[in-house]
Amino acid sequence: NGHIAISNIFKSNYLGEKIQIKGWIKSVRKMKQNTFLDVNDGSCSKNLQIVTNTATIPSLRSGSSIIASGILQQLRKDQLELHGDHIEICGDCNVEEGYPFAPRKAYSSDYIRQYLQFRPRTTRFSSLLRVRDTATMALHNFFHDEGYIHIHTPILTSNDCEGAGETFTVIRDNRETLKSMTKSSSSSPEETYFNTKTFLTVSAQLHLEAAVHGLSKVYTLGPTFRAENSKSRLHLSEFYMLEAECAFVNKIEEIMEMVEKLLKNVTARILDEREDDLKRSSETFVDFRWLDKPFVVLTYDEASRILQDKTKFQGEFRDGASLNKEHEKFLVKYCGETPTFVINWPKTLKPFYMKECVEDESLVAALDLLVSNVGELAGGSLRDDNYDGLKVKLPHRGVELDWYLDLRKFGSTASGGFGLGFERYLQFILGISNIKDVIPFPRWPHNCKL
Ligand code: 4AD
Ligand code: MG
Secondary structure: OOOHHHHHHHHHOOOOOOEEEEEEEEEEEOOOOEEEEEEEEEOOOOOOOEEHHHHHHHOOOOOOOEEEEEEEEEEEEEEEEEEEEEEEEEEEOOEEEEHOOOOOOOHHEEEEEEEOOOOOHOOHHHHOOOOOOOHHHHHHHHHHOOOOOOOOOOOEEOOOOOOOOHHHHHHHHOOOHHHHHHHHHOOOOHHEHHHHHHOOOOOOOOHHHHHHHHHHHEEEEEHHHHHHHOOOOOOOOEEEEEEEEEEEOOOOHHHHHHHHHHHHHHHHHHHOOOOOHHHHHHOOOOOOOHHHHHEEEEEEEHHHHHHHHOOOOOOOOOOOOOOOHHHHHHHHHHHHOOOEEEEEHHHHOOOOOOEEOOOOOOOOEEEEEEEOOOEEEEEHHHHHHOOHHHHHHHHHHHOHHHHHHHHHHOOOOOEEEEEEEEEHHHHHHHHOOOHHHOOOOOOEEEEEEE
């Protein structure tokens, strides 16, 4: 009857049975008598070998999609082979007609990225997509085991949560709008989404803060958008962020504990379930010894002193400044490549919603988590729950956040949370240098064609 996924062929016992598979040819070895095909269907990293009579088959090319049926046999220990008595080509794949990948040739990530429409079928990227899938499932399982409720937060929003002015504005693209934009110079694009200022969200945090007051523990994993005009290997215009909020939290340590537990749990599960795909999609050797060590914690002040000490750090650093990539990477190296929290930041470096430290009002109870290969992986804080203080801070932000202020007026709690860049996490565990190589269809400045 129906066809069987190759992953199931390796998991269950179909030996001696007649089965059908559907997939793409990875390689063809033509001998006088027999032709051998390696076929993959994306269900796992393994290929199934098919052997068939050279005389009876049409021209088979690597890249073509096929449906094959025959008896499954044991070739060697751990190696199965399908004796294909019937092979149907569904879609031919010919380099001469413009398919950009020739058989048995290795291509660089930069080359493959030019053909995003074909990238999911390459060996390395299909492994990456399975790792990404397992990471997604593991995150959801982890949060549910911890009693968190998943919330769908909006993509269209009227707030710029981070206040960094890196928002994309949404406009209603109809004739009327276009006419009014060209006719009167006074109508700015901000006014053109049904006359309200509307952005693509930069963070789900403020909506999660509304939800957490009532659900106690909430999280989301969704797309976020940043209009940074940056060509960096760590920035996308559209990326996925994992964000969590927790009510009745008074200490930044509780947030740190959560982030550490999450990263260790999810990474261990990926190593357990997807070791093969992890290896195939990694760019370099990745050291996972951090899984058995406690994360390092530095205060901003300690980090600053390390960076100003010329016997330790040779670059430039001014106390009170934010950390750039060079600083972040140095601190992680200095801490033995163990993930490192930097906490208690100068208020001036951080967004409006962070809570002041009890011991020093010039600091906020914030954390940045720094890791190998990427630098900043996550950011979080305790949230300012002082109604009067927030009220003073908000009007200067040019956005309507009365509803946010209401959260501090009615049934308010001390709360906190964090956001973690999902693509940067994949870069971290896979040692991948370019963030565009860990998301199926990357968006970055001037690149949104596919
Ligand atoms: O540090 P960020 O801007 O923090 C927030 O947005 C908070 N509101 C999160 C929260 O507390 N709920 O972003 C969080 C993380 C960063 O640490 C980084 O890993 C990632 O998101 N990130 C990006 N990833 C890819 N491309 C970009 N342009 C990114 N900007 C931030
Ligand atoms: Mg940050």
